[in-house]
Amino acid sequence: MIKKLLYVLLTALVITSCKSGGDRSTQTDFEVPDSILSEGMEISEETMQNIVQNISSPVEMAALIKELGVPYSSKYLSSTARVEELSTAFKQSLNLGIYGADLGYLNMYNKTSAVIDYISAIKTLADEIKVGQFFDFTTLKRLATNNQNLDSLMYISVHSFNQMDKYLHSNNRSNLSALIVTGVWIEGLYLGTQVAKETSNDLLSERIGEQKLTLNELILILEVYKKDKQYAKLIDDLQLIKDQYQNVNIKTIKGEPEMIEENGVLTIIQNDKSMVEISPEQINKIISTTEEVRNRLISL
Template sequence: MNRIFRSSALLLLIAVFVFSCKQKEPQEIISETTFSTYLADSAIADTAVEKHEIFYGLLTPVEITAIFSRLETAYNTDILNPVESAENYLSASKAALNLGIYGVDLSYLKMFDLNTEILKYMVVIRRLSNRLNIPTEYLTDPLNKIEKNMSDTDSVLSLVNESFKRIENHLEQNDRKSTAGLMVLGGWIEALYISTDLLLDTENPDPEVVQRIAEQKYTLNTLLSFLKNYYDDPVVVYYTKKLKFLKKYFDDFDIYFKKDDLEIDREKQVLKARGADLTITTETLHSIRDYAEKMRGETVGI
């Protein structure tokens, strides 16, 4: 199982920082129906942009927070999965999927410092964890440690990796290993849903938002490989088929890195790049957003 994706998976669940988003200069929309992040070589040469790490394009809470702040996106109470819905998640699969979803919702609430709502979602997360027989401290302990080491990416990765292995081992000992895969899946679906619903304006797309959504192409490929570990669970197989359908939209475009700009850190299994070139149609963006909404609606439904 991929070590970095394992780390990224728990980040979705416990809503913590992995890497900072580097803001870029505004880039050109080249037609009404096509969006491109391509910059001419001369423009790149004149733009001092530090290289940043891409952990398979994961949409992290801090990254999303930075974009929300820059775009002045207001809090939307209707975007989250209501805490009342948790009472309906009686099966282990539904509880696991929505534990991942509530974890991402918690990170959204933290962006706006809504303490009363944060408390409600923490209670729900604890309730679903208990329903799945996951000790609460498996989630709360790493969160407390990570919040004290937010500026140290290596420490965060180490803590997250250790925490996920702890949860996965616990579930495996109780013959419920697929629960971990469903938690990851739910978190990824929610992160994509929130980002495409609140941040993506397909009529006037923001370059950074488009690139972050496009980079889910990498995450989705890794997620599909990750879920192969749990094909003995029919629920995992069911959602994998849906992810493969979503993948068709991501396969409509390619992402290119400049020569000598891409570095591969094989030890950490991350990509380091200054930027990427891609051209994606607004139709594809619409399709990704609409299918993400459809998948999320089914996941939170009874």
């Protein structure tokens, strides 16, 4: 009975509280510099959004690391101490993505005390670039402090990033979305490569090799804004990593998919298989170049 009452109350709260919220999709209080507006864009907004969707989630690398049995280490994370010094939308967006990936890693290991620092840093940066409305700091902090409902903490964190990304695209601010996605990606690669440096694992090496696909797409997006010096410099940095991927090969073996139903759950087994050809030397070069680029980006 109490449960039902709680749901009725929550639903009522959802409905009533939203009426005053208004539709913020038309908010225009953030100036996009003329220098990076989409003038002369070579790819459409829709294509760009599709590319962004193609970039795997920040929590996938963290999930793999955890499932491999690698213990948590705070040394992989970017410090939040400098958050107030990040003074431009470029730096704020890039670091927002970096902290987002770190938050995924922390959530994965249920490190709720450290989570609060990262949520706080993300909220600060998100407010600076006018997307703070997607981060309910109070709810996130309460979930983290109580160390309960960790699934909800993860859901709300990831969903908030997704909402923010959609909002930026629909408000002609894809330039910032591209930076956030780049930040998420570079930090995910950094986490993966740092673990690979200490723990050799075939699956992790393969996952690092597969990032070749994502990196090519990221550079494609960023090139739209290369008129801006900061973007051009970022592309140059990513190009250093791309160079290390030059001889990494990804091959596919064809097969027919199978469908099975077990205990009412439908499962599709793919029999196409991709295989990454990557040598230990190539991995080592990717590890060191990623470390160099990522550390430069967090000290901008």
